[in-house]
Amino acid sequence: MSNAGDWAGRDLGERQVSYDERDAILYALAVGAPADDLDLVFEERLRVLPTFALTLAQWAPDALGSAGAFDIRTAVHGAQRLDVRAPLPRAGSFTMKASVANVWDKGSAAVFEVAVESEHFVATWSLFAPGAGGFGGQRGPSSPAAPAAPDLELELPTRPEQAALYRLLGDRHHMHVDPAAAQAAGQPRPFLHGLCSVAAVTLPLAASLGAHPADLTSLSARFAGPVFPGDVLSVGATTDRAAASASFTATVGDRAVLTGCSASFA
CATH class of the missing domain: 3.10.129.10 (Hotdog Thioesterase)
Structure with missing residues (x-):
C-alpha cells in the first residue's frame, strides 16, 4: 500500500453512465418508496430521486480502493455528501469525472475524500482507512456539532x-x-x-x-x-x-x- 498522502489530488478519470426509467424506479423502491407514490414508481410521471446519483457514481470510490490506495478489506464508508446542480432526467446518459479531493491524516488512519462531478451533481465520499495514517498530513475538519434538541x-x-x-x-x-x-x-x-x-x-x-x-x-x-x-x-x-x-x-x-x-x- 502506497503513502496515503500521495493520493491527494489524484485524477481518477471519467466515466460515461447510462440508465433508464426502470433503473430509477428500482432505486426508488429499494430505498422505500411506496407503490402508490406514482411520482417515484410510474414512468409516466417519474421524478428521479437525486440520491440515485450516488449509485451512478459508485465506480469512483471502488476504483480508488482497487488501485491500492488503502486496504479494501478494512476501509469503511465514513460519510457522504451530495450537492444537486440540476434534476436527473428520467433516463439518459452523461459523463462524470472523479478525483481524490483530499486525504486527511487521522494518526492511526487516513480519510480519503473522493469527489465525483457531473452537470447534475457533485458527490463526495469520505472513506476511513485504518492503518493508512501517520504520513504527516493535516487532520482535516472536525465532526459537525450535535444538532439542537429535535422538534x-x-x-x-x-x-x-x-x-x-x-x-x-x-x-x-x-x-x-x-x-x-x-x-x-x-x-x-x-x-x-x-x-x-x-x-x-x-x-x-x-x-x-x-x-x-x-x-x-x-x-x-x-x-x-x-x-x-x-x-x-x-x-x-x-x-x-x-x-x-x-x-x-x-x-x-x-x-x-x-x-x-x-x-x-x-
Whole structure:
C-alpha cells in the first residue's frame, strides 16, 4: 500500500453512465418508496430521486480502493455528501469525472475524500482507512456539532429484503448479502448500505417538511453504525420549515447509526 498522502489530488478519470426509467424506479423502491407514490414508481410521471446519483457514481470510490490506495478489506464508508446542480432526467446518459479531493491524516488512519462531478451533481465520499495514517498530513475538519434538541421525530422501518434489493443498483459488496462476508467484516450478519439508510430517511423527512423528495438540493451524513435489514430507525430532526431543511440523527434502539446529517429541499 502506497503513502496515503500521495493520493491527494489524484485524477481518477471519467466515466460515461447510462440508465433508464426502470433503473430509477428500482432505486426508488429499494430505498422505500411506496407503490402508490406514482411520482417515484410510474414512468409516466417519474421524478428521479437525486440520491440515485450516488449509485451512478459508485465506480469512483471502488476504483480508488482497487488501485491500492488503502486496504479494501478494512476501509469503511465514513460519510457522504451530495450537492444537486440540476434534476436527473428520467433516463439518459452523461459523463462524470472523479478525483481524490483530499486525504486527511487521522494518526492511526487516513480519510480519503473522493469527489465525483457531473452537470447534475457533485458527490463526495469520505472513506476511513485504518492503518493508512501517520504520513504527516493535516487532520482535516472536525465532526459537525450535535444538532439542537429535535422538534420532529420519525420511526422508519426497514425491510428484510432491502439490502438484497439495493445491491441490484450497483454496490454488490458481498457483506450486504452473504453472512460469511459480513462476519469477515466484523458484523454478525449482512447489513444495509449506509447510502440506502440515509436515502430512505429523506422520503418521510421531505413529507414532514412539506417538500417533495425529488426536490432534494443537498444531503450530508456520517455513518456511525450498521443498520440491519428489518431494523427500525428512530430519527430525530431539528427543522427549519421555512427553508425546508433539517439536521438529523438516527438510532436503532440506543445505538447511533446516522449522525451529523443534514438535508435541504427546494
